[in-house]
Structures are given as C-alpha cells and as structure tokens.
C-alpha cells in the first residue's frame with residue numbers, strides 16, 4: 265500500500281477480530297513510533313505495549329471513550345514527558361506513524377481517550393514525570409469497513425496563496 269493510499273483509506277477501527285497480531289508486525293508498529301521525528305529530536309515519549317487480556321480489559325473499563333480497548337489484540341499507551349513543550353505534537357506524530365504502519369498491514373487501530381487519562385497511571389505504573397497522551401488499541405478488522413470518510417471538501421479548507429482564495 266503506498267503512503268497516499270494508506271492515508272486515503274485508513275479509518276478509526278473500534279471492532280476487532282480475535283486473531284492475534286504477529287510479533288513482527290507489533291515490532292514494526294513500535295519501530296514506526298520510535299523512528300518518528302520530534303522537535304529538536306527530543307523524543308519525549310514512551311510506549312507501553314499491553315497484550316495481556318486482563319490488562320486490556322482493565323484498560324477498556326478505565327478509558328471512558330474507549331471501552332472497545334478490552335477486545336483489541338493489543339493496545340499501546342503513549343506517554344509524554346510532562347516537561348516537554350512539544351510532547352503532544354511529537355507523540356501525536358508517532359501515533360500517526362503507528363496507525364498508518366498497522367493499516368498498511370491490514371491492522372486497524374484508533375485513538376482511545378486523549379490526555380485526561382489519569383485512570384491509566386496506576387494500571388501501568390506510570391511515573392509522575394510522564395502523562396498519558398492516548399491509548400491506541402490495535403487489531404485485525406472484525407468486518408469490512410463500509411464507512412466512507414466524512415471530511416470537509418478541499419475547497420473549504422485549502423486556500424491558494426491567500427486565505428479565502430480558491431486553490432486551483
């Protein structure tokens with residue numbers, strides 16, 4: 265799958281098949297995160313890979329906007345250094361790297377929760393110096409996604425030369 269096709273077709277996946285994800289794919293997904301560029305190359309992030317079913321259930325129960333985490337093959341908690349000015353943007357890029365790498369292999373994922381994830385701290389024994397940005401569940405798709413991306417039209421959000429001028 266080429267890069268644009270991955271961007272064009274990827275969707276938020278909240279239902280997962282029971283099938284496990286091979287370790288080489290898991291490794292590629294976390295490598296994609298690790299290789300992502302960050303401001304001043306600070307890499308102000310950590311990634312906790314959760315594959316244990318009981319822990320996934322606990323995460324699903326804890327993350328208010330992501331109960332489906334419980335049914336994922338695995339989830340990755342993305343942590344950012346509290347002291348980092350660019351932690352959110354840096355780690356968000358790492359999330360996108362993981363999401364697209366997984367998608368290219370037929371693995372769906374989604375953002376579950378966003379900051380305000382203190383509930384996850386004790387579960388994963390996260391030190392006070394780090395915040396939880398997001399929990400990202402991964403899994404093969406339970407069913408073919410019939411949804412079509414709903415996005416604003418190009419003419420509404422892309423401008424040519426100056427704001428408000430059409431982009432040809």
Ligand SMILES: Cc1cc2nc3c(=O)[nH]c(=O)nc-3n(C[C@H](O)[C@H](O)[C@H](O)COP(=O)(O)O)c2cc1C
Nearest residue numbers: 274275276277278329330374375376377378413414
């Ligand atoms: C920063 C961010 C936070 C999100 N938080 C959640 C969330 O807490 N729970 C959830 O189910 N989806 C979450 N999503 C997924 C979006 O709702 C989803 O990507 C969006 O509605 C567009 O749908 P699509 O990706 O299928 O096109 C989040 C996405 C982003 C980028």
